[in-house]
Amino acid sequence: MTTEILIAGFGGQGILFAGKFLANKGLFEGRSLSWLPSYGPEMRGGTANCSVVLSDEPIGSPIVTNPDVLVVMNLPSLDKYENAVKPGGTIFVDSSLIKREVKREDVTAYYIPATRLANENNMPTLANMIMIGKVIKECGVVSTDGMEEAVNKIVSARHQNLKEINLKALKIGEEY
Amino acid sequence: MSKVLMKGNEAIAESAIRSGCRHYFGYPITPQTELAAYMAKRMPKINGTFLQAESEIAAINMVYGVAGTGKRVMTSSSSPGISLKQEGISYIAGSDLPCLIVNVQRGGPGLGGIQPSQSDYFQATKGGGHGDYHLIVLAPSSVQEMADLTALGFDLADKYLMPAMLLADGTIGQMMEPVELGEEKAVSTEKKPWAVTGTEMKRKHNIVNSLYLAPDELEKKNFERYEKYKTVEENEARYESFMMEDAEYCVVAFGIAARVSKNAVVAARKEGIKVGLIRPITLWPFPKKAIAEAAGKVKGMLSVELSTGQMIEDIKLAANCAVPVELCCRVGGMIMSPDEVLNSIKKLVGGAGK
Amino acid sequence: MIVFDKPKSLTDAELHYCPGCTHGIIHRLVAEAIDNLGIEGKAIGVAPVGCAVMAYNYFACDMVEAAHGRAPAVATGIKRSLPDNIVFTYQGDGDLASIGMAETVHAATRNENITVIFVNNAIYGMTGGQMAPTSLPGQITQTSPYGRDVKTAGYPVKIAELLSALDGPEFIARVAVNNVKNVNTAKRTIQKAFENQINNKGFSLVEVISSCPTNWGMTPSDALKWIDDNMIPYYPLGVFKDKSAKEETK
Structure with missing residues (x-):
């Protein structure tokens, strides 16, 4: 099975980081995967998106044009990518930042007030991981086992103190 | 050996180091910057050279200098920067020296854009600079191949005494995939008989040169090179x-x-x-x-x-x-x-x- | 008794330079320095594009022929690869001060441990006498037939002064080879520029004021006099920067 995931939002929301977590989780599970960031002159504040493909077979194109799973963390991204989602696909919306609902009826939509939850839990930069927690729970794109290992891998050596809080953010998303 | 998750640009750098390359010269340009950054971090720790040159022109000529001494050497850039390197590449090809040149292509012509492209195909495969010459041009299509073809590029360049180019693009450079890296090769200490290493007063001086003012001599050189190219065409198409x-x-x-x-x-x-x-x-x-x-x-x-x-x-x-x-x-x-x-x-x- | 002998560091090849050209003297001074310091077996030279393009045939050490202006970059590569060898470039004014200005300035500012011999004769010789970056104001050349007009062609580049303004380089000097006294100073200065490299002190450049009778349209002896009358007043001789000497006097 192949799952094509597109994560989109503003630069600085940890869009690429969220993708990296999924990619590393996939690596630990021995799956085929690719992670492809948008890149551009805006380092912060511009739009950012990242394509993650997880598969049990070798991956063809790493560019996700029609995602199975769309994760959006701002309105422009929902406007831009809503119609690209495959029929039967799933859209995850950060409802504290996006004040409209998904218009399409042939997809499943989940609304998570991730940014609000992050603020309430003293983890204002981890709305991305709350979203990912929810994605993993609802779509099973990766297993919920061994989350710690994958978090360890993406949290850099000098930020080891952030491991616990990342795991907590994933948990909040899973349980929402 | 276990797989690691790496960006394509980083896989090139790590593979080059494992292939025994200890000299890197470059100039910043998107979308290949991770490669230079990786080298800047690693080279000083392994007694290697990382040098951010004043221009792409200088970088390729530094490559020419190291190549003349018979050691493995590389540079990387993206399309507009590769245009600037063409002069040096022509000299390296004309002096029959090995080296690896990485082009993580972006859109052109001119300053073009920074998104992926394959529009340097003509430049890479038909010569690129002035004069009759070819490069070995390798086209990776995965992060794994970024690593594998880097190693192959060095080997083929050494085998045939000609520059090799890794013709990648912004997507493969920026994406991450699991990659299995090759074993670390020892840095070769072999002295090449043609290299400039100092005569030690034991032999006649070696000259690294592409100037042949006598047309019959230059013609002979070019024909000899084309004989070599025929062998490469015969044996190395992949x-x-x-x-x-x-x-x-x-x-x-x-x-x-x-x-x-x-x-x-x-x-x-x-x-x-x-x-x-x-x-x-x-x-x-x-x-x-x-x-x-x-x-x-x-x-x-x-x-x-x-x-x-x-x-x-x-x-x-x-x-x-x-x-x-x-x-x-x-x-x-x-x-x-x-x-x-x-x-x-x-x-x-x-x-x-x- | 041998009163005159060829330095070991020169080959037996016959020089192609025009009669009266001072390249021959400068080649000899470089070769003598290499001989005196016993570094012929370790020396690697980089030849330019210009009149000295075939210097690789004349110096007996290993040689690389560089693209126009790129010799300092090529020398950088060689020196980084072989730090124990002695690497020098031999460049003219068009090569070093025009097309290769970036390579020159940056090798100097990195204090790259190489020796640069810069031959300034205020003209492009090999291509037939065009205006050089160092041609004097009013100097008539093929491409400044009415004399170099500083309003349109700008002013000459004073390399020694320019480079000595940088923090990087170890040693910058200007010498001339138009009379015996000046040749003797040039010899000592060139040797020092090599000694600096042996002692790991860094970038050492010697600008050598040279003549070009052919393209200046003069007899060799008039050309030497022209150096005294016109070149040296514009390009004063001397040591412009010597970091180690400065430290010693502190």
Whole structure:
């Protein structure tokens, strides 16, 4: 099975980081995967998106044009990518930042007030991981086992103190 | 050996180090910056050279200097920077020296853009700088190949005493995939008989040079080099063949375009179209025989590339008018979707059937 | 008794330079320095594009022929690869001060441990006498037939002064080879520029004011006099920067 995931939002929301977590989780599970960031002159504040493909077979194109799973963390991204989602696909919306609902009826939509939850839990930069927690729970794109290992891998050596809080953010998303 | 997750640009750098390369010269340009950053971090720790040169021109000439001493050396850049390097590349080719040049292509011409492209195909495969010469041109289409072809590039450059180019693109450079890195090779201490290393008063002086003012001498040099190129063409053409066994149509694509095309081929097969893919891994030497052989079997061919049609010329030459060859392209940093390729395949099937 | 002998560091090849050209003297001074310091077996030279393009045939050490202006970059590569060897470039004014200005300035500012011999004769010799970056104001050349007009062609580049303004380089000096006294100073200065490299002190450049009778349209002896009358007043001789000497006097 192949799952094509597109994560989109503003630069600085940890869009690429969220993708990296999924990619590393996939690596630990021995799956085929690719992670492809948008890149551009805006380092912060511009739009950012990242394509993650997880598969049990070798991956063809790493560019996700029609995602199975769309994760959006701002309105422009929902406007831009809503119609690209495959029929039967799933859209995850950060409802504290996006004040409209998904218009399409042939997809499943989940609304998570991730940014609000992050603020309430003293983890204002981890709305991305709350979203990912929810994605993993609802779509099973990766297993919920061994989350710690994958978090360890993406949290850099000098930020080891952030491991616990990342795991907590994933948990909040899973349980929402 | 276990796999690690790496960006394509980083995989090139790590593979170069493992291939015994200890000298890197570059100049910042998007989208290859991770490669230089990786080298800046690693080289000082392993007694190697990382030098951010004042320009791409200086960087390639530093490469020329190290290559003349017989050691493994590389530079990397992206399209506009590679244009600047052409002078030095021509000198290196004209002096019969090995080195590795990485081009993580972006859209052009001019300053162009920073998104992925394959529009330096002509420049890479037909010479690029002035004079009669070729580079060995390798076209990775995955992060794994970024690593593998880097190692191969160094080996082939050393074997044939000519520069090799890794012709990648922004997508493969920026993406992460699991990669299995090769064993670390010891840095070669072998003294090359042609290299400038100091005579130690034991031999006549060596001269690294591309100047031959006598035309008959220069002609002889060029012919000798072309004899070598023939050997390379004979022995080193590489390609991947995908679903070609019973194919009635053949897609030809390299790099990221080949990845997209693979999806399209799979989708076409599901619709009952017997189509396959030939993916050149070496662009020079171009896998002419494989293309000619396919042209003898199929009804039509489709070149899928991120340029307005550059590789298609080589396909047509190899196919020798045996079948129609059509083009599916996006340029300027745009990448075709698998659906676009699929539609082009269907058009080819419709057209060829008429 | 041998009163005159060829330095070991020169080959037996016959020089192609025009009669009266001072390249021959400068070649000899470089070769003598290499001989005196016993570094012929370790020396690697980089030849320019210009009149000295075939210097690789004349110096007996290993040689590389560089693209126009790129010799300092090529020398950088060689020196980084072989830090124990002695690497020098031999460049003219068009090569070093025009097309290769970036390579020159940056090798200097990195204090790259190489020796640069810069031959300034205020003209492009090999291509037939065009205006050089160092041609004097009013100097008539093929491409400044009415004399160098500073309003349109700008002013000459004073390399020694320019480079000595940088923090990087170790040693910058200007010498001339138009009379015996000046040749003797040039010899000592060139040797020092090599000694600096042996002692790992860094970038050492010697600008050598040279003549070009052919393209200046003069007899060799008039050309030497022209150096005294016109070149040296514009390009004063002397040591412009010597970091180690400065430290010693502190």
